[in-house]
Amino acid sequence: MQFIDEFRNPTQVKSLLSQIHAWVKKTSFTAEKPLQIMEVCGGHTHAIFKFGLERLLPPEIEFIHGPGCPVCVLPMGRIDACIEIAKRPEVIFCTFGDAIRVPGRQGSLLKARQEGAAVRLIYSPMDALTIAEQNPDKKIVLFGLGFETTMPSVAITLQQAKQRNITNFFVFCQHITIIPTLKSLLMTPDIQIDAFLGPGHLSMVIGTHPYSFICEQYHKPVVVSGFEPTDILQSIVMVLKQFANKQCLVENQYRRVVPDEGNPRALAVINDVFIMQGDDEWRGLGIIPDSGVRLNETYAAFDAEKHFQPKQQRVADDPQSRCGDVLTGRCKPLECHLFGKQCTPESAYGALMVSSEGACAAYYQYRQGEPA
């Protein structure tokens, strides 16, 4: 078992597509009023386009690309605050590759690096701690971002920093939690979502139980899905079966990775380091109540914002771009007037175009040149 190739078997892909064509006929969805499935996670968006799955589905099924790409919802003002810190001469600013090209009002972290700021790409949060130990005369700032998938690894890194008494290490905390984000989406009146593909890797941390409110209060099925072609197609079959059988459940297609109870150790380290507090503003989504994540009092000394006190900036999204409409499923990337013209991966207006998991980047890479 290699856990990848087995889930890319073309014969099984064909079989699943035939199942999807058969099951969709047993539902009330039509080409005019299709089943709108939101894939919450940017990893799913990327896989759907990479494997061309959306072209293989019947017209009665439409994907809505959700907000679960933490880079895509980064507000411009927060990037500006990171750049302000990164430009300090005593700072080495460490970021995951996804975030380095996201534009703020003052350009991106990549531009700051070209202008002389010490911005380093890291693979793991632990790499930033190693850099801190190797550079005792510098202040190392880790750009902590991501949903619950990434929070445990940043939390463990902070625990290690505290344990080893490393005082030149800081975290700029830009984490976001998934459940308030989904609640906010579901409470938006003009968004039509019939069902969700639940995020596979985030769910290996939080489990599947936290999604039950989506079924109970909003009557929409959720299937937590893996990322390979047969995973995504099997999850769609599971969603269709629920509609055909008039059920509404949280189901787990990705059992080989996601235990229904999540990873209790990962949840414990999150609770040891972070506190969920306050409302935060997200690009394209606006203010989401209770979505804020901060370092708790025990870790306050590691809080980059407390230490460096960057200017708090709120920058409105460019009114010409439709990032928010794409993020919430109101329009497709090709319907944005800037797409492929002023907004390309090289000169992006929004994060959806620069993040490898962003819907616009996926359209640009795989669907460019098609009519809107």
Place this chain on the structure above:
Amino acid sequence: MCIGVPCKITAIDPNQPTKATAEVNGIQRDVNISLVSSGNEQSLVGQWVLVHVGFAMSLLDEEEAEQTLTALNAMQEEEPDVNILFKP
């Protein structure tokens, strides 16, 4: 951001029990195993894990994977006309 890669643990660092070497497609990389270890690190050697930003986040369940594949195969057998849709 949430990309995870299945890797197989090949060795535990004798000096740092939270650190392991894992292999994927012939490439070796360091992996922190503190989120999946229950004290007996050596028992993880040979185990597949899902790695995200250098941390093993979940133990891969081979039995569940087999069950998913079995279910997919069964689906195929139930659908003898599966190729009808794909004929030119």
